[in-house]
Amino acid sequence: MSEPSVTTVAPAWALAAVAILGALVVLAAALDGALTARGNDAASGAGGGVATPLWEAARLMRQRRRRTVEADGMLWRLGGAGLVVTAVLMVAVVPLGEWTIFDLDVGVMWFNAMDVMVWALVWLTGWGANSAHSLVGGYRFLAHGLGYELPLMFALVAPVIAAESLNVGRVAAAQENSLWFGLWMPVAFLVYCLGVVAFSVWGPFAPALGADIASGVGAELSGVDRLVFEVGRYALLAAGSAFAVPMFLGGGAGPLLPGWTWVLIKTVSLLLLFIWLRRRLPALRPDKFMELGWMVLLPAVLVQDLVVAVVMVWRG
Amino acid sequence: MVADIGFWVLGLVAVMAGAAVFYVNSMARATYALALSFIAVGLQVLFLQQNYVGVVIILMMVMEMAVMAVYMVMFMGMNPALMPMSMVHDSKKALAVAIGTFLTLAAGVLLVDWPARRVAPPAEVTRALGEELMGPKMLVMAVISPVMVATIVAGVVLAAHRTRYDRFGDDLNHRPADDPQPGGVGR
Numbered sequence: 001m002s003e004p005s006v007t008t009v010a011p012a013w014a015l016a017a018v019a020i021l022g023a024l025v026v027l028a029a030a031l032d033g034a035l036t037a038r039g040n041d042a043a044s045g046a047g048g049g050v051a052t053p054l055w056e057a058a059r060l061m062r063q064r065r066r067r068t069v070e071a072d073g074m075l076w077r078l079g080g081a082g083l084v085v086t087a088v089l090m091v092a093v094v095p096l097g098e099w100t101i102f103d104l105d106v107g108v109m110w111f112n113a114m115d116v117m118v119w120a121l122v123w124l125t126g127w128g129a130n131s132a133h134s135l136v137g138g139y140r141f142l143a144h145g146l147g148y149e150l151p152l153m154f155a156l157v158a159p160v161i162a163a164e165s166l167n168v169g170r171v172a173a174a175q176e177n178s179l180w181f182g183l184w185m186p187v188a189f190l191v192y193c194l195g196v197v198a199f200s201v202w203g204p205f206a207p208a209l210g211a212d213i214a215s216g217v218g219a220e221l222s223g224v225d226r227l228v229f230e231v232g233r234y235a236l237l238a239a240g241s242a243f244a245v246p247m248f249l250g251g252g253a254g255p256l257l258p259g260w261t262w263v264l265i266k267t268v269s270l271l272l273l274f275i276w277l278r279r280r281l282p283a284l285r286p287d288k289f290m291e292l293g294w295m296v297l298l299p300a301v302l303v304q305d306l307v308v309a310v311v312m313v314w315r316g
Numbered sequence: 317m318v319a320d321i322g323f324w325v326l327g328l329v330a331v332m333a334g335a336a337v338f339y340v341n342s343m344a345r346a347t348y349a350l351a352l353s354f355i356a357v358g359l360q361v362l363f364l365q366q367n368y369v370g371v372v373i374i375l376m377m378v379m380e381m382a383v384m385a386v387y388m389v390m391f392m393g394m395n396p397a398l399m400p401m402s403m404v405h406d407s408k409k410a411l412a413v414a415i416g417t418f419l420t421l422a423a424g425v426l427l428v429d430w431p432a433r434r435v436a437p438p439a440e441v442t443r444a445l446g447e448e449l450m451g452p453k454m455l456v457m458a459v460i461s462p463v464m465v466a467t468i469v470a471g472v473v474l475a476a477h478r479t480r481y482d483r484f485g486d487d488l489n490h491r492p493a494d495d496p497q498p499g500g501v502g503r
Binding site: 072074075104106109112116127142145149291292295 | 497
């Protein structure tokens with residue numbers, strides 16, 4: 001219990017955190033729109049698809065809600081809207097350079113608890129519509145979850161062992177003047193990235209929203225509900241990228257520029273990498289990924305934890 | 317003052333959500349009412365400065381409820397839990413047991429002579445709590461946990477319908493394994 005490594009700012013700054021998260025969502029969606037337009041190769045309208053997400057948002061806000069028979073409206077809305085809230089709660093513990101909103105001593109566990117919330121929320125979105133396809137999508141997500149969650153948890157353990165603290169600010173501070181954790185714990189970093197992509201239902205982990213089941217969890221989502229759900233996915237991806245910065249990428253460390261700029265630069269870089277990778281990786285089938293997660297990822301990340309622990313004991 | 321109000325409101329949420337488990341008529345709502353109750357309890361534990369324990373309660377319980385919802389819907393027998401259904405059965409006896417338990421516990425809370433605080437709480441209350449709970453029994457627990465895992469694995473192996481002879485053939489040389497559900501690593 002020494003002095004805190006970051007300064008806690010007034011709660012009102014949470015609005016600034018939400019604004020930054022919103023900006024990251026717009027940026028990510030714009031890049032995704034541009035990449036989609038380039039992939040389609042057709043006339044993509046003004047700006048080469050960059051503005052597509054904004055037009056899509058405007059369209060969804062005007063669209064009338066689709067209703068289904070005997071839908072559980074409360075759980076359905078809760079699931080969709082909860083994703084954005086979860087993402088905001090995740091970034092609450094991420095220090096922006098030297099400032100943080102919520103300097104929790106167990107910040108890493110907090111992030112972990114929030115990413116588990118996504119299990120409940122995505123399944124509820126699938127359940128609420130009372131539609132077979134969307135429920136199948138919900139189950140697909142949980143099947144993925146059983147495969148990715150434990151490796152993700154043990155991936156978060158590695159930097160914590162090295163920093164000897166669950167406080168996010170201290171984990172970042174432990175990388176000052178030394179090698180970033182992402183570089184000397186590559187397995188943990190890769191598995192963490194996989195986990196972020198997975199809890200955002202993104203790229204290889206999108207079968208829960210697959211076209212083969214009429215877009216699964218999102219099958220019956222329309223209007224504002226769909227908009228909020230999609231924003232939630234991008235926000236989770238952005239929050240996961242932001243959390244990787246203090247955990248694996250040295251926090252605010254970097255030459256010339258102030259710490260907070262480096263945090264933003266690193267977050268945006270990782271986020272854009274995730275967006276770009278979406279089209280480069282094949283989908284992981286939930287049934288097959290389960291074995292991959294337990295037979296390959298989990299042992300690999302446990303060995304990584306062991307290596308980190310041995311190195312830390314060696315250093316004394 | 318604000319902290320007190322927050323604590324009591326969370327307590328109220330926990331109790332009401334717990335009661336809602338038996339009031340609602342949908343498996344999903346019952347499951348997630350229970351999850352909400354646990355989240356409120358976890359946040360209350362944060363008020364007790366047991367940050368680690370509080371966050372772990374939220375983490376474990378939400379995960380458990382997400383998995384439980386799957387099993388509840390899957391195994392609910394004749395009524396496959398996709399339809400509205402009652403969450404209570406044998407309600408008179410259950411009510412009697414519930415009220416009896418509540419009265420016993422409440423009486424215990426009121427009658428026990430709670431000790432007054434003598435010294436300031438230690439800097440690391442979670443560690444202190446662990447020492448107090450486990451203390452000299454730590455070695456026993458450390459030995460028991462692998463035994464428990466071994467028991468679970470052995471139980472699953474004994475209960476499993478298919479053996480390695482079903483998977484690999486009578487001479488155990490059939491590759492890849494003959495599985496009804498193919499895995500991802502091609503064993």
